[in-house]
Amino acid sequence: MMERHDLDAVFQPRSVAVVGASSRMSGPGDFVGSLIDQGCPAIYPINPKATEIAGLPAYPTLTAVPGPVDHVISAIPAAAVPGMLEDAGAKGVRSIHFFTAGFAETGLADRAALQDMLIARARELDIRLIGPNCMGLYVPRHHIAFGTGMPTDPGRVAFFSQSGTHANEVVYNGALRGLRFSKVVSFGNAVDIDAAELCAYARTDAETEFVGLYLEGLADARPLLDALRTLAAVKPVALLKGGLTEAGGRSTQSHTASLAGSGSIWRAVARQVNAVLVDDMAEMEDVLVGWQFDGVPTGPRVALVVGGGGLSVQGADDIQRAGLQLPELAARTQDALRKFTPLAGTGLRNPVDTVSLWRGEGLADTVRVIAQDPAIDVLILQLGMGWAGSFDADASGGHNSQLGQQLIHARRHLRAARKTMAVVIPPTGDPRGAPATAQLISRAWQVGYPTFASIRAAARTLARLNDWRLNANA
Amino acid sequence: MMERHDLDAVFQPRSVAVVGASSRMSGPGDFVGSLIDQGCPAIYPINPKATEIAGLPAYPTLTAVPGPVDHVISAIPAAAVPGMLEDAGAKGVRSIHFFTAGFAETGLADRAALQDMLIARARELDIRLIGPNCMGLYVPRHHIAFGTGMPTDPGRVAFFSQSGTHANEVVYNGALRGLRFSKVVSFGNAVDIDAAELCAYARTDAETEFVGLYLEGLADARPLLDALRTLAAVKPVALLKGGLTEAGGRSTQSHTASLAGSGSIWRAVARQVNAVLVDDMAEMEDVLVGWQFDGVPTGPRVALVVGGGGLSVQGADDIQRAGLQLPELAARTQDALRKFTPLAGTGLRNPVDTVSLWRGEGLADTVRVIAQDPAIDVLILQLGMGWAGSFDADASGGHNSQLGQQLIHARRHLRAARKTMAVVIPPTGDPRGAPATAQLISRAWQVGYPTFASIRAAARTLARLNDWRLNANA
Numbered sequence: 043m044m045e046r047h048d049l050d051a052v053f054q055p056r057s058v059a060v061v062g063a064s065s066r067m068s069g070p071g072d073f074v075g076s077l078i079d080q081g082c083p084a085i086y087p088i089n090p091k092a093t094e095i096a097g098l099p100a101y102p103t104l105t106a107v108p109g110p111v112d113h114v115i116s117a118i119p120a121a122a123v124p125g126m127l128e129d130a131g132a133k134g135v136r137s138i139h140f141f142t143a144g145f146a147e148t149g150l151a152d153r154a155a156l157q158d159m160l161i162a163r164a165r166e167l168d169i170r171l172i173g174p175n176c177m178g179l180y181v182p183r184h185h186i187a188f189g190t191g192m193p194t195d196p197g198r199v200a201f202f203s204q205s206g207t208h209a210n211e212v213v214y215n216g217a218l219r220g221l222r223f224s225k226v227v228s229f230g231n232a233v234d235i236d237a238a239e240l241c242a243y244a245r246t247d248a249e250t251e252f253v254g255l256y257l258e259g260l261a262d263a264r265p266l267l268d269a270l271r272t273l274a275a276v277k278p279v280a281l282l283k284g285g286l287t288e289a290g291g292r293s294t295q296s297h298t299a300s301l302a303g304s305g306s307i308w309r310a311v312a313r314q315v316n317a318v319l320v321d322d323m324a325e326m327e328d329v330l331v332g333w334q335f336d337g338v339p340t341g342p343r344v345a346l347v348v349g350g351g352g353l354s355v356q357g358a359d360d361i362q363r364a365g366l367q368l369p370e371l372a373a374r375t376q377d378a379l380r381k382f383t384p385l386a387g388t389g390l391r392n393p394v395d396t397v398s399l400w401r402g403e404g405l406a407d408t409v410r411v412i413a414q415d416p417a418i419d420v421l422i423l424q425l426g427m428g429w430a431g432s433f434d435a436d437a438s439g440g441h442n443s444q445l446g447q448q449l450i451h452a453r454r455h456l457r458a459a460r461k462t463m464a465v466v467i468p469p470t471g472d473p474r475g476a477p478a479t480a481q482l483i484s485r486a487w488q489v490g491y492p493t494f495a496s497i498r499a500a501a502r503t504l505a506r507l508n509d510w511r512l513n514a515n516a
Numbered sequence: 517m518m519e520r521h522d523l524d525a526v527f528q529p530r531s532v533a534v535v536g537a538s539s540r541m542s543g544p545g546d547f548v549g550s551l552i553d554q555g556c557p558a559i560y561p562i563n564p565k566a567t568e569i570a571g572l573p574a575y576p577t578l579t580a581v582p583g584p585v586d587h588v589i590s591a592i593p594a595a596a597v598p599g600m601l602e603d604a605g606a607k608g609v610r611s612i613h614f615f616t617a618g619f620a621e622t623g624l625a626d627r628a629a630l631q632d633m634l635i636a637r638a639r640e641l642d643i644r645l646i647g648p649n650c651m652g653l654y655v656p657r658h659h660i661a662f663g664t665g666m667p668t669d670p671g672r673v674a675f676f677s678q679s680g681t682h683a684n685e686v687v688y689n690g691a692l693r694g695l696r697f698s699k700v701v702s703f704g705n706a707v708d709i710d711a712a713e714l715c716a717y718a719r720t721d722a723e724t725e726f727v728g729l730y731l732e733g734l735a736d737a738r739p740l741l742d743a744l745r746t747l748a749a750v751k752p753v754a755l756l757k758g759g760l761t762e763a764g765g766r767s768t769q770s771h772t773a774s775l776a777g778s779g780s781i782w783r784a785v786a787r788q789v790n791a792v793l794v795d796d797m798a799e800m801e802d803v804l805v806g807w808q809f810d811g812v813p814t815g816p817r818v819a820l821v822v823g824g825g826g827l828s829v830q831g832a833d834d835i836q837r838a839g840l841q842l843p844e845l846a847a848r849t850q851d852a853l854r855k856f857t858p859l860a861g862t863g864l865r866n867p868v869d870t871v872s873l874w875r876g877e878g879l880a881d882t883v884r885v886i887a888q889d890p891a892i893d894v895l896i897l898q899l900g901m902g903w904a905g906s907f908d909a910d911a912s913g914g915h916n917s918q919l920g921q922q923l924i925h926a927r928r929h930l931r932a933a934r935k936t937m938a939v940v941i942p943p944t945g946d947p948r949g950a951p952a953t954a955q956l957i958s959r960a961w962q963v964g965y966p967t968f969a970s971i972r973a974a975a976r977t978l979a980r981l982n983d984w985r986l987n988a989n990a
Contacts (some may be wrong), residue, residue: 111938203826204826205829207824207827207901208826208830210901210903211902214902214903215902215903215945218946245686256826258826258829279791282729284829285832285833286833287832287833287836289832289833289866290833290835321837322830322972350680350681352677352680352681352682352732352758354681354799355758355759355764356679356758356763356796358759358761358763359759359760359763359795360796361763362761362763363761364762367763392763425687427681427684428685428689429544429684429685429687469945470689470945471689471692471943471945471953471954471957472950472954473950473951473954474665476945476946477947479945480946480947483945496798
């Protein structure tokens with residue numbers, strides 16, 4: 043068997059052709075637009091019915107492209123794939139991503155046979171395959187993406203997903219909270235490049251510090267489990283396994299032509315290799331945000347700080363339900379807080395419910411005093427209410443313009459005390475409030491805080507990361 | 517003891533004075549602005565330092581107001597309250613809402629004594645009290661609210677809350693999903709008007725069909741439990757009890773000067789009276805949306821319909837984890853769907869994963885065929901991806917402009933089959949996508965669908981409402 047192109051070659055294409063390129067789209071699946079967004083140096087749209095797409099010259103076939111082509115994105119129907127594959131072979135292409143669906147996942151024998159033919163012929167032509175039935179590659183450092191509007195700055199998180207939906211979700215939603223990626227690979231039916239190879243790659247990839255993995259099923263679990271174990275021994279891994287229920291397992295078969303496996307097995311696997319097992323993509327994003335923004339607590343003892351209202355009661359319940367503790371602050375800490383905390387509507391024991399957050403140095407001072415309490419491992423601070431974003435940024439007494447500076451000062455105090463703080467800013471779906479809320483979230487992560495949509499989500503994530511830390515040290 | 521003003525008198529003030537009115541605010545707590553928003557016919561700002569507030573003449577004291585004053589909103593410091601109370605008595609005021617905090621909830625003896633004095637004197641003056649330490653009244657039918665930008669159209673949901681934060685949250689967030697209210701009362705320390713009286717009122721209030729209740733603690737639980745039992749016997753009640761954990765219970769004491777009570781007691785109470793017990797305000801809103809928009813399923817058997825992607829796997833897991841069923845569709849149903857459902861990326865068994873939703877009558881036809889399957893009680897349909905809102909409404913193949921019409925047609929088919937459907941549209945925090953996503957949510961509830969932020973939330977709510985229905989019939 044010949045030496046095959048390794049994943050570094052796949053992730054660093056010098057030129058990309060989009061076969062079946064269309065100019066009618068935007069967002070995910072607008073591959074030409076995405077490559078332009080990312081500054082890809084050589085983009086070749088292939089479409090026999092067009093002479094130009096998105097301002098670039100279009101070519102009728104791959105073989106008509108004047109320069110070399112490293113990577114092909116296939117967006118043509120499955121029936122047209124065999125011909126295109128021969129063209130790719132003639133052109134010396136290194137890898138093909140099949141956005142194209144309609145293979146084994148349909149459950150039809152002739153479509154499964156077409157997939158088998160594809161695999162065999164690509165191997166003969168020394169072409170690596172991504173998919174079929176997936177979104178492909180997002181590697182901002184090397185100027186390739188599968189959706190317009192994705193961040194162009196690279197980061198330290200790798201995300202490998204059998205679902206294109208989940209891959210889009212982690213990139214688009216994660217962007218708003220500062221998540222940045224080394225490599226995102228949506229690999230669908232996984233006929234060639236699969237989860238095991240991606241995990242093995244991530245283990246030694248210098249650009250990757252943290253890994254998220256979404257799996258639906260596996261033809262052969264053993265290689266993946268080995269790769270996962272060796273990866274998780276050196277880098278944090280979060281794992282979402284789709285199809286753990288009977289109903290979910292049934293639906294994985296039509297989605298990516300694979301078998302699912304039971305929940306108890308995967309819980310045991312996650313515990314053994316010390317991967318963090320999550321229940322959905324919202325939890326996946328929370329854990330990745332926690333890692334990227336130094337949100338791993340040194341223990342389970344939380345101080346909750348809110349700026350007024352019934353949040354303190356709800357938040358305390360959420361924190362205790364997550365398995366964390368909310369110890370009463372030391373008398374000394376309460377005395378220090380009392381010096382600058384006005385009486386009305388104030389709780390100082392823990393939760394700390396104070397309007398001082400919105401005044402002068404109140405936020406930074408509150409954080410400074412609490413961070414020095416030896417009975418506290420980690421802080422959760424809620425800024426904004428979600429609904430407060432419904433009208434304008436200053437409406438809830440927020441003085442958002444000062445908050446960014448206060449968050450910077452607070453960060454200095456936290457560093458001095460070697461403690462971490464999760465910042466909760468509920469997003470709003472209200473278009474009137476969305477810009478101000480998004481701006482506040484952006485300020486918080488730019489200063490370096492892990493941000494969460496609710497105290498409940500923050501507490502659940504801190505509990506998971508604390509367990510993960512204990513397990514890693516055990 | 518003299519006859520006191522009843523709650524109808526409190527909820528229908530003909531004129532309102534805001535003592536301590538300020539022109540510097542907007543949003544929650546901008547009482548003058550809120551009254552103007554709601555079209556209150558007689559608004560009197562009281563502030564000795566102003567001659568005009570928000571375009572209205574301001575008066576130095578209550579007694580200087582030229583006309584009669586039915587209701588007073590007090591936004592002055594606690595220490596100034598006794599004098600204002602005498603003025604209110606002289607003026608023949610019927611009710612006072614104390615936005616003012618700094619009473620028993622501080623834990624200080626002199627502040628508790630001030631609260632006691634207030635209660636006794638108000639009783640002598642025949643003035644009903646709301647609060648202290650709360651947001652007060654939102655009664656759109658009678659032109660009073662506690663925040664600007666709240667809907668002016670009345671609805672059928674009453675919400676009574678010891679937390680002002682939660683009261684704001686249900687109104688502002690609920691508005692985006694079509695929740696509309698008969699009365700919202702944030703009643704804080706509950707020194708006079710309390711949860712028991714509000715429940716008794718709601719039972720016979722012709723404008724109220726559904727009730728949400730947020731409690732932190734009770735001096736004497738018996739009257740409330742009696743009122744709750746008689747209320748829940750005739751109208752649906754959702755209950756959120758703050759402070760059920762030890763840490764949460766501790767924080768209720770400083771928030772509204774009350775004791776909490778253990779989780780097991782409240783679970784037993786909720787089961788006995790058949791109230792739906794929820795864990796947080798997001799769940800509260802979901803249940804109220806379910807009731808207002810006819811979302812109570814006739815059974816636990818769900819069909820999930822999504823427009824492509826790994827959503828079907830995740831959604832199936834979420835539905836089964838919620839305790840609902842996802843039966844395979846009848847062969848006849850699958851055959852009928854196959855007639856207009858293209859091959860690629862399609863699952864027809866259940867979940868139904870189809871791109872037909874985005875084409876012509878595909879959405880309405882898909883719903884029509886599935887609604888006729890006798891093995892299905894209720895449908896969950898996901899439209900949009902959340903992240904798809906990141907760029908523009910049509911980006912995920914959404915053709916949002918056609919979807920409104922399709923949802924109307926689908927509603928007709930559902931009515932014919934006497935089945936209900938939950939519509940999932942994940943909100944986006946991305947300002948670029950927020951308007952299109954909010955518009956789609958708005959279209960869905962205006963047609964009459966209960967809308968949810970995720971399949972997980974929809975499934976959890978349907979499971980709760982199904983249990984509630986079974987319990988009510990038992």
